Amino acid sequence: MEIAFVGHVDHGKSTIVGRLLADTGSLPQGKLDQIRAFCEANARPFEYAFLLDALRNERAQGITIDVARVFFKSGGRAYTIHDTPGHAEFLKNMVSGAARADAALLVLDGHEGVQENSRRHAYLLSMLGIRQVAVLVNKMDLLDRDQGAFDALVDSFGRHLARFELVPSHWIPVVGRTGENLAARSGEMAWYHGPTLLEALAGFEAARPLEELPFRLPVQDVYKFTANGDTRRIVAGTVESGRAEPGDELVFHPSGKRSRIRSLEAFPGPGPAIVSAGMACGFTLEEPVYLARGEVAAKAGEPGPVCANRFRASLFWLGKRPLHSGRDYLLKLGTARVRARLERIVRVLDASSLEPRETPEAVARHEVGEVVLRLARPIAFDPGQLPPAMSRFVLVDDFEISGGGLLLEGLAEGVASGRAARFNQRPLVILLAQEGKGGAHDHGLDLALSDAGRAVYPLPALMAPFHKERLTRMAEQARLLLDAGLLVLLPVSEPRWTDLDALKGMLPEGRLKVVWIGDGPAPAGLHADLAVDPREDRTLSRAILRWTGVDAAEAVSPLETGH
Amino acid sequence: MHHLDQLENRSIHILREAYSSFRKLGMLWSIGKDSTVMLWLARKAFFGHVPFPLIHVDTTFKIPEMIAYRDRLVREWGLRLIVGTNHAALAAGDTFPSGKVDRITCCRLLKTEAMKTALAGGPGEEPFTGIIAGIRADEEGSRSKERTFSPRTRESDWDVDDQPPEFWNQYKTDFAPGTHVRIHPLLDWTELDIWEYIGREGIPTVSLYYDQGDGRRYRSLGCHPCTTPIESTAKNVQEIIAELSTGKLSGIAERSGRAQDKDDAGGLETLRRDGYM
Numbered sequence: 001m002e003i004a005f006v007g008h009v010d011h012g013k014s015t016i017v018g019r020l021l022a023d024t025g026s027l028p029q030g031k032l033d034q035i036r037a038f039c040e041a042n043a044r045p046f047e048y049a050f051l052l053d054a055l056r057n058e059r060a061q062g063i064t065i066d067v068a069r070v071f072f073k074s075g076g077r078a079y080t081i082h083d084t085p086g087h088a089e090f091l092k093n094m095v096s097g098a099a100r101a102d103a104a105l106l107v108l109d110g111h112e113g114v115q116e117n118s119r120r121h122a123y124l125l126s127m128l129g130i131r132q133v134a135v136l137v138n139k140m141d142l143l144d145r146d147q148g149a150f151d152a153l154v155d156s157f158g159r160h161l162a163r164f165e166l167v168p169s170h171w172i173p174v175v176g177r178t179g180e181n182l183a184a185r186s187g188e189m190a191w192y193h194g195p196t197l198l199e200a201l202a203g204f205e206a207a208r209p210l211e212e213l214p215f216r217l218p219v220q221d222v223y224k225f226t227a228n229g230d231t232r233r234i235v236a237g238t239v240e241s242g243r244a245e246p247g248d249e250l251v252f253h254p255s256g257k258r259s260r261i262r263s264l265e266a267f268p269g270p271g272p273a274i275v276s277a278g279m280a281c282g283f284t285l286e287e288p289v290y291l292a293r294g295e296v297a298a299k300a301g302e303p304g305p306v307c308a309n310r311f312r313a314s315l316f317w318l319g320k321r322p323l324h325s326g327r328d329y330l331l332k333l334g335t336a337r338v339r340a341r342l343e344r345i346v347r348v349l350d351a352s353s354l355e356p357r358e359t360p361e362a363v364a365r366h367e368v369g370e371v372v373l374r375l376a377r378p379i380a381f382d383p384g385q386l387p388p389a390m391s392r393f394v395l396v397d398d399f400e401i402s403g404g405g406l407l408l409e410g411l412a413e414g415v416a417s418g419r420a421a422r423f424n425q426r427p428l429v430i431l432l433a434q435e436g437k438g439g440a441h442d443h444g445l446d447l448a449l450s451d452a453g454r455a456v457y458p459l460p461a462l463m464a465p466f467h468k469e470r471l472t473r474m475a476e477q478a479r480l481l482l483d484a485g486l487l488v489l490l491p492v493s494e495p496r497w498t499d500l501d502a503l504k505g506m507l508p509e510g511r512l513k514v515v516w517i518g519d520g521p522a523p524a525g526l527h528a529d530l531a532v533d534p535r536e537d538r539t540l541s542r543a544i545l546r547w548t549g550v551d552a553a554e555a556v557s558p559l560e561t562g563h
Numbered sequence: 564m565h566h567l568d569q570l571e572n573r574s575i576h577i578l579r580e581a582y583s584s585f586r587k588l589g590m591l592w593s594i595g596k597d598s599t600v601m602l603w604l605a606r607k608a609f610f611g612h613v614p615f616p617l618i619h620v621d622t623t624f625k626i627p628e629m630i631a632y633r634d635r636l637v638r639e640w641g642l643r644l645i646v647g648t649n650h651a652a653l654a655a656g657d658t659f660p661s662g663k664v665d666r667i668t669c670c671r672l673l674k675t676e677a678m679k680t681a682l683a684g685g686p687g688e689e690p691f692t693g694i695i696a697g698i699r700a701d702e703e704g705s706r707s708k709e710r711t712f713s714p715r716t717r718e719s720d721w722d723v724d725d726q727p728p729e730f731w732n733q734y735k736t737d738f739a740p741g742t743h744v745r746i747h748p749l750l751d752w753t754e755l756d757i758w759e760y761i762g763r764e765g766i767p768t769v770s771l772y773y774d775q776g777d778g779r780r781y782r783s784l785g786c787h788p789c790t791t792p793i794e795s796t797a798k799n800v801q802e803i804i805a806e807l808s809t810g811k812l813s814g815i816a817e818r819s820g821r822a823q824d825k826d827d828a829g830g831l832e833t834l835r836r837d838g839y840m
Contacts, residue, residue, distance in 0.1 A: 028816040054704020056832055057724055066708045066726055069700040071753050078566060080751065092728035096710070099730030128730075220579045225612040227641065234610055238576045267611040278564050280575035282610060293583055318728055332733050335583075394733040401728050401735060 001206055002080045004098040006125065007107035008115040009086035012138040014064050016107060016176040017083045018048030020197065023183035026072035027051065048177070052083045063087055067097030075202050086117050091366055092318045094121060095128070095404070103132035103204040105197070110149065110173070111142035114157050120352040120366070126164045127316055127368060127406070129388055134170040134200045140189065141175045147191045163354060170200050210277040210387050214302040215242030218334030218389070219252070219295045223282070234265050234282040235291060237335065241387035242299065243276035244283075249300040252291060253380035254307035258300065259285040277387070294336035296380040296390070305380040305390060308410025310343065311373050315405025316351065317363045319397050323371075324362035330396040331375060333407070334389055339376040344424060346370040363403075372411065381407050412510075423455040426548045429478045429488045429507060431500070433526055434517040434534070446489065448541040454487050454548060461491040466499040475506035482511055487548050500526070513547055515540065567760050571604065574748040576732070577711060578608040578695070581746045582615070584736035585693025589645070589682070591840055592617040594629045595784045596768055598697035599636075600757055601749055603766050605695075606640070616643040618681050618694075622673035623653060624660065624786035632769045647681030649673050660788045667834065673786075675838045679719050682743070692738070695746045696840045701753045703818060705832040710735070711750055717741045719838030745840075754817050755807050762800040774798050783818050790821060 005013040021027050035050045038059075052068045053059055064085040072079050082097030086107075098104060104125050108118055125133060135157070143149040154171045161168065172181055173192050180186035182197045195203065220237040244250070246261050264271035265282040275281040298304045317323050323342055331340035348360035348369035363369045382390035395403045432445075449456045459481075462474055474490070481488045492500070504512055516522030516531040517540070532540045564572075581588060590605065590613075592598045605613050619633060637644050652658065652672040659669035682691045700707045710726055712734035727735050738744055752760075761768060771781045771792075779792040795812070797803045806812045831839065 031816065052707075054832075055708060055723060065724055068704075068707045069750065070707060071701050093726065096726075096729045220576070221583045223609065223612075225609065225614060227612055230610075230612070232610070236579055236608075238572065265610055267607050267609075278569065278572055280572040280579070280608070330737065389732065392731045392733075394731065396737055399735075399737040399739055401730075401733060404728075404730060404733075 001077060001103070001201075001204060002082065002101045003201060003204070004082045004084055004101035004104040004130070005107060006084050006094060006098055006104055006121040007086050008109065008112075008117040008121075009063060009088075011086060011107045011109035011112070011115070011118070012176040013086060013107045014049035014052040014068075014083050015047065016105075016136065016138065016174065016182060016197070017070065017081055018051035019176055019179045020182050021051060021070065021072055022048065023179050024072060024074055024198070065090055066093045069097075074198060077202070079201065086121075088117055088120070088366065091117075091120070091124075095124060095316070095318065098125060098130065099128045099404075101130055102207050103134075103201075104130050105200075106133055106135045106168070108135055108137050108153065108157065109139050110137045110153060111139045113153065114160070116352045118157070119160060119354075122161055122166055123164055123351045123354070123368065124316060126166050127314065129392075129406075132204050133166060133168045134172060134197075135168045136197065137171060137173045138176050140173045140180070140186075141178070145173070145175075145186070145189045147189075150192075169203065170194050172197060172200060210241035211243055213241035213277075213387055214304075215244050215248075215250075215297070215299040216240040216305065216382070216387055216390055217244070217281075217297040218336070219291055219293055219297060220335050221293055222291055232265065232284055233288070234284055235297075236280075236282040237297070238280045239275050239277050240334070240389045241277050242302070243274055244297075244299060245274040246283075250285075250297045251300050251304060252289070252295040252297055253305050254378045255291075255295055257289040257291065257295075259287040259289050262286045294334070294338075294379070296334060296336075298380075305382050306410045307378045307380050309375040309378040310411040311375075311381075311407045312346070312370065312409050312411060313373050313393070313405045313407050314368070314370050315363070315395070315403050316368045317365055317403040319365060319395075319400065319402025321397060321402070322362035322364045323395070323397075323403060327397070329402075331373065331379075331393050332396065333379060333381060333391075333393040336379045338379055340395065341374050342371055343374045344372040346372065370408075381410070383407060383409050423485045425454055425485070425487060427482045427485050427487060427511070428544075428548050429482065429490055429512045430544055430547075431503075431512060431514045432489060432491045432517060433500075433514060433522075433528065434491070434493055444537055445541055445544075448537070449487065449489075449544060452541070452545055454545070455485065456489060457481050457486045458489040459491075461493065463493070464496070464499075466496070466502070468502065471499075471503050472506065475503055478507060482508065487544070496525075513544075515543075567756065567763060570752055570756055571607070571760070573751065574601070574604045575608040577734075577746065577748040578605055580734055580736070581693050581695055581712075581748075582609070584734075585744070587684070587689055587691050588615040588693040588695070589618050589691045590615060590695040591678070591697065592619050592633075592644075593697070593784070593840075594619065594625070594633050594769060595697075596757055596761060596772060597699060597749055597752075599768060600752075600760055600766060601695065601697040602636075602640075602642075603764060604748065613640070613642055615695075616645050618645045618647060618678070618691075620647045620674050620678045620681065622677070622786050623648060624658075624673070624788055626771060626781075626784065626787050626790075628769055628771050629784060632767075636767065645681055647677040649677040649680070652676065666789060669789075670834055670839065671837060674840075675719075675834065678840070679838055682719070690743070692743050693746055694743060695748065697749050698747055698840060699752050699754070699757075700750045701817075703831055705835050706750075709747055709750055711747050712736065713745045713747060714738055715743050715745060715838065719743075721836050721838070723832070723836060755804065758800060758804050758807060762804060768800075772803070782812070783821055785821055793819070 039046045058065050068083045070081045084094040084097040150173050174181040217237045217239050223234045249260050262284045325342045329340045345360050348357045351368045391407045394401045513529045516528040522528035522531040659666045684690045698706050710729045774780045774796045780795045781792045797806050
């Protein structure tokens with residue numbers, strides 16, 4: 001089981017972990033003496049933290065710089081502890097340690113109280129998907145081991161954590177330096193009846209097995225090693241969820257290619273009868289389909305992943321350079337690797353105060369936010385948390401992993417995706433049907449939409465009669481304008497309404513909205529999306545803004561991969 | 564899933580990520596138990612093949628049984644082996660056994676420098692961009708701070724104060740020209756895991772790890788002038804596991820027989836910042 005210790009700098013994480021190792025007899029002989037000798041030689045007081053802070057600069061500055069991985073056993077369970085740094089500058093190292101954890105201990109200095117990184121780390125735990133959390137209220141000796149002071153902290157910090165639905169399983173008053181309530185119960189805090197740290201660790205549950213979920217295997221590689229007459233063509237990858245066996249039909253996403261599993265391979269052979277979540281495996285296929293790294297294998301007959309190239313995502317940013325829309329990034333999810341751009345920022349929060357930032361242009365280092373991302377080509381993913389690897393991504397900026405996040409949902413692709421992104425709008429043709437006005441253009445609407453930031457092109461009015469050539473020419477013009485990413489206004493008057501059905505068929509699916517402008521209800525044959533009173537021009541412009549906003553794009557629902 | 568299966572699957576996944584990500588990939592093989600377990604894992608990851616060369620840094624002070632064992636496995640498993648040796652330093656006598664330099668300098672010349680030369684590739688060859696090394700986090704302090712994919716500068720230096728983030732099984736596979744990445748598939752394994760896995764899989768190991776009748780055996784292998792055996796009567800893998808988990812060794816550091824660790828106050832940090840594995 002993997003456990004992370006997080007919290008603000010100097011609140012005592014390394015001291016608690018060091019003391020826990022010492023008190024559970026987990027240190028090699030002479031290790032404490034070695035630290036004592038080091039402290040004496042360098043004229044420093046003895047520190048349990050030096051068991052973890054092994055680097056020269058860490059000891060010199062008395063802080064943890066990078067996460068330390070230590071191992072110990074207790075009650076028959078093997079633990080890997082990730083002791084993470086609490087200094088804001090080393091947040092990337094905190095994330096590196098905490099992201100692997102099954103559970104986390106948030107360390108809080110009871111005397112100094114809640115600090116910036118206490119809150120920031122807590123929020124990142126929730127983003128990293130860590131739901132099992134206990135809070136250690138440390139340095140209780142400086143609070144005279146007082147229950148009232150402890151309760152006040154539990155109350156105030158508990159309310160902050162509840163804002164993002166983090167509910168600690170326990171709040172434990174401890175003294176790291178003396179080991180109180182770590183491995184052994186404190187005799188001086190008799191008012192506390194909850195578990196010690198060691199007991200809380202034993203109560204954490206191991207990661208949930210993912211065998212019962214639909215099968216997912218991101219293809220890592222296809223091997224064809226020919227040495228010693230080997231003729232196998234083996235698809236290799238790690239099963240993220242579900243199980244599969246020879247004879248199962250696989251569907252590879254996003255290509256949609258299909259094949260049955262011929263054999264499961266292993267060295268030394270023979271291969272296993274079945275593979276399931278967590279196994280790094282390999283298999284051969286019945287049909288010789290061409291596959292590339294980054295495809296995701298799912299099973300026919302089970303729900304498949306979503307394939308999309310636009311996403312709503314939540315993310316945290318660690319890069320030295322802010323995340324902004326003018327740069328190309330590399331998105332890595334599972335084994336897929338694809339060029340990505342920031343299309344739009346929905347909102348940005350300070351991860352510590354949770355205050356939203358006004359009109360953010362970019363996501364700065366250590367901020368969290370919700371964004372719309374666009375990829376150079378579609379990838380397969382599963383929205384929501386399960387299996388985690390199918391929604392978690394990182395963004396690489398100039399060779400460096402600079403941020404991470406969760407894909408929340410896929411968004412519909414515009415016809416003119418790339419160019420429309422520049423205008424930050426969803427291109428549409430708005431057919432403005434009205435009676436008796438002779439097709440005159442409404443400049444007020446054009447202006448109102450332009451003022452709201454839309455790139456609008458008003459086409460000349462379409463006049464009856466609507467014979468085929470005229471409609472075809474009009475549709476061609478409209479398609480070009482849609483492709484350019486524009487919002488097209490097309491007034492039309494006095495038609496036989498059913499003639500317009502031909503026009504609808506000539507435009508891309510879902511790219512036409514029909515508005516009836518008139519006193520009465522819309523004519524039945526028109527199939528209007530909206531009917532507005534000509535005197536209420538604001539109703540119309542608001543509706544068009546809603547239709548053409550990028551967040552108006554409908555979510556893509558999961559594809560069925562049934563037979 | 565059993566603890567050893569979890570470790571095995573994770574390491575195989577890492578080895579496959581490395582193979583997919585680096586055009587010129589090599590694996591450091593010290594002949595010791597850890598890197599031999601890693602070699603075994605590579606054969607599992609690639610279904611009986613080892614699709615990259617192994618690099619052995621030979622100081623010429625290695626214990627002779629190690630070389631015999633190395634050459635046997637190369638033959639039997641069909642391995643590609645590159646041997647890196649600092650002939651210039653040896654010719655000049657710049658070694659600790661000769662008394663001309665101290666232990667740390669000797670390590671740097673015969674191991675780090677020899678390795679850097681081997682990693683630069685032969686004449687007309689491109690340098691290695693991905694190097695797989697069998698270090699474990701529980702060996703000593705600076706290794707407990709390592710990343711699975713750990714970048715090195717053009718000079719092979721490790722910038723331990725500013726390591727890149729690594730999370731959600733997404734690794735640093737993008738790197739600037741001239742730099743390289745060290746890949747550490749065994750970071751999560753403890754010494755006990757290694758021996759339990761050797762026992763379970765029946766992986767061949769050098770006889771030096773076992774007591775041959777004089778009540779002594781090597782716990783960690785290195786050059787003979789700087790490596791001393793420990794007092795132990797463990798004659799096979801099962802006896803070593805018993806000794807490590809409940810017996811006399813359960814409280815003694817693994818590298819207690821490795822002299823260079825003690826001569827360097829920062830653990831192995833000084834050597835490792837400079838490119839040492």
